[in-house]
Amino acid sequence: MKIPFSKSTIQPLCTAHKIQACHPINIYKPFNKPPPPPIAVRMDTDSSATTSTAVYHHKKDKVVVIMGATGCGKTRVSIDLATCFQSEIINSDKMQVYKGLDITTNKITIQDRQGVPHHLLGEVDPDAGELTPSDYRLSGGLAISGIVSRQKLPIVVGGSNSLIHALVVDRFNPELNVFDGSNPVSTQLRYNCCFLWVDVSFPVLCDYLCKRVDEMLDSGMLDELSEYYGSVDSANQIGLRKAIGVPEFGRYLKKYPPGSGCGRGIGGEWDRGRREIYEDSVREIKENTCQLAKRQIGKIMRLKGAGWDLKRVDATESFREVMVTSDDPNKKRKKKWMEVWGRDVMEPSMKIVKRFLEVE
Template sequence: MAACKQVQPLVNFPGVPVLNMEPLFRRKDKVVIVVGATGTGKSRLSIDLATRFPAEIINSDKMQVYKGLDIVTNKVTEEECRGVPHHLLGIVDPNSNFTANDFCHHASLAMESVADRDRLPIIAGGSNSYIAALVNHHAEFRLKYECCFLWVDVSLPVLHSFVSDRVDRMVEAGLVEEVMKMFDPRADYSRGIRRAIGVPELDKYLREGATADERTRARILKAAIAKIKENTCMLACRQLQKIDRLHSQWEWNMHRLDATEVFLKRSSQEADEAWEKLVAGPSSIIVNQFLYNDDRVGTIMSHEAAAAVIGAPVPMAAIAAATR
């Protein structure tokens, strides 16, 4: 990756001011961007990749950037990080508003720091508005970086079932108690971390539960949890619509990885094998080609014509043939 930082000499002609040709000839640094609807496994994939390549992860989830509410915002645990450094994760005051412009500024600093250590920045998170602002509208980013997009996709009916179950697990892990600790009846749910799904939905329960009888409390809580599930599913739909629009802009370098089978097998021992076969393995090969122009992956791409180029999953038969 150090080869990406070669500097060209100054060009000088008699009587003409010295021209710095570096901006014209300097090769761009590289960045991998992992996108997908909530619950599809973006964090898992980014960490998998960061254990296979010299890389660090930059969070692009607009709720996980705030301090606190680790269960509600589903932040990765220290164990799940597997020693991989993470940036922009739990760093912002929960009452402030962290905007897309803020993200672009802090993400740029993080990427520069990571690249200066000859490591690969991997941006991962569900806030596609942050990604769009960075890639489409941040001039410095466009000048300095070349992108590879990995899109982890799951069939919506299957994903809805998974995120519903995940909400139940989050409740069991202490979601309600976590929100209760920061409850403020005067709070503004349009600012900061209180916008996170799981906080506004519990407002009625936290306001009325203390004085209600046990049966009423249970009914209000059940309705709140159902609303959390509904809003999470609606979020997944909106995110997918946004990714479809972004795909039309970036399809030349966006690779879609269908993880539906992984989620269908999530209750069995075959889930990890499916993840490696359908998501982690193909992603590793795509990133390897992106970083090092691996000829074997070029064979895979040409072998399947334009399919992989426009984002279809890399066929496992081709991968197996290339890696034997």
């Protein structure tokens, strides 16, 4: 069950629970203010001469960063926020930066973007090699500069915490792994960041992720992977090959290539062997997706423990509701989910971002 996107739910979420309506609330002042006047500092070198040096106080650009494990609702939060605070979104999912495999990498659709501009989403040619954190720091920094120049709020959203770290720290050393515990995490940032951490109880999240894999398969994930494996350049696409689903279905697609008719019995039904390999692949995808979520949570805890000011928003109850809603088409259940999502996730998120933007 995907977290639903619906234009009809956005405005009520912005006005419900006494949240201000969607309109500019002077959030652009930090972006277009002229630099303050220079402060003259006297530097006495001797009794007969003085030197005056102009010192400018540079204000860091404000950036909202939405973090969380895969499948926790970060994308939905980013769209809801972006439609209320005029924003543009920068993807920080290391698999979604590449062109192709839109279902497998779970990219947000054009329709669900609701007109919000997205950057670094499906823009990198997978044949050009793997995108490094240093590459992302450069590209993401340019995207932030462009968004700020348009007097919009940059929202960085994605589950790849290594990319987020590379983007926002003041001094980034690509040779150091700050997540293995052997190197300290810097709290010196090159942007004025508001970190939103969307958290879901791990058992609840795993149940949801397993259902989401089934939904992705129903949406054509296997057909997409079959086409990918049949392409000439797929073997050279180092980065995209790491997407969950690509290696897991490798053995299945090698033994049962598309259009071969292998593994089909009377009436075109799959034989037992084909069904078993398919089910093993799906099981592996679900297990690896949950393990990915666990690693992502571990990295977030590492950043929080190092002193990053992460504002945690608990989406657990809303996910319990969405799981029930997926099994019950009753509209009352969907309304209940919307109420819980608005109360537990969007209300605190809106307040956090609003306060962040109001502080000079």
